[in-house]
Amino acid sequence: MNQIKTIFIVDDDPTQAMMLQDYLSKYPSFTVHVFGSGEECLKNLSLDPQIIFLDYNFDMVGKDALDGIDILKEVKKTNPDTEVVMFSGQDKIEVAVNSMKYGAFDYIVKNESAFHRSENVIFNIIKRLKVMQEAKLYKRLTMLLGVALLAMIVITILLYNAGLINQNPGWM
Amino acid sequence: MERITDLTFLQGFTGGNPDKMKKYISMFLQLCPNSLATMKSHLENGDYDGLRGVAHQLKPQVTYMGIKPGEPLVKAIEHQAGTRTNVEQLPAMLTEFDGICRKAMEELSKEIA
Secondary structure, eight states: OTTOOEEEEEOSOHHHHHHHHHHHTTOTTOEEEEESSHHHHHHTGGGOOSEEEEESOOTTTOTTSOOHHHHHHHHHHHOTTSEEEEEESOOOHHHHHHHHHTTOSEEEESSTTHHHHHHHHHHHHHHHHHHHHHHHHHHHHHHHHHHHHHHHHHHHHHHHHTTSSOSSOTTO | OOOOBOTHHHHHHHTTOHHHHHHHHHHHHHHHHHHHHHHHHHHHTTOHHHHHHHHHHHHHHHHHTTBTTHHHHHHHHHHHHHHTOSGGGHHHHHHHHHHHHHHHHHHHHHHHO
């Protein structure tokens, strides 16, 4: 699918991670990597994931384990273009707000609709990437037009000063 | 006896593929007894954060396996342990949840036999 090549699933629940990986396997163009902790995810950021599905809680990894928000902050610091989608078993608004505050693209509650929602989020990220790409293209085109216009003005002035063009064109 | 598991979600998710159904059910059957034992141990040791953590991890699996009577119970255990609210109710809640899960595991084992 357009521009999305590498996806990370970071979850200390192996069943949840495997279910999402299986669900995304219908898109063979994605390379999906699964990690059981945030530390493993951060070690592998050089694989340049475009999307990370990240669990909010890593209680099962250990008491010293980085939590979802710590990992989100680190990802956004080192790979700002990577979109992070937070996953949690909690449907509390403060969890969602906290995730968005630190730059998550979206927040998904782990329930029956989580997998379908993940797919929708991928489509939304692709749409956003397209819009951003188009915006970049328009910006370049506008700059090129500006430069061309400026060049034309400079040339006209030079030609005028050299007497190669008349002040009053013949048809006036 | 009335069934307490409803595999409608899992059937839809796997597209009715029996191998995939078996894979997820087997993972649950492996995870659940350990989780129940850990929850009991955390409760006995007064480790409410630990209890909340295991309940939190088990909660989605309970939903995916369609264990309807277990859903509100595991959610309440997670909440009460996390907020230290009515902790005196937790032993009875955990016993009830344990019973529901064991019944569910029996049904699920038959499903993949």
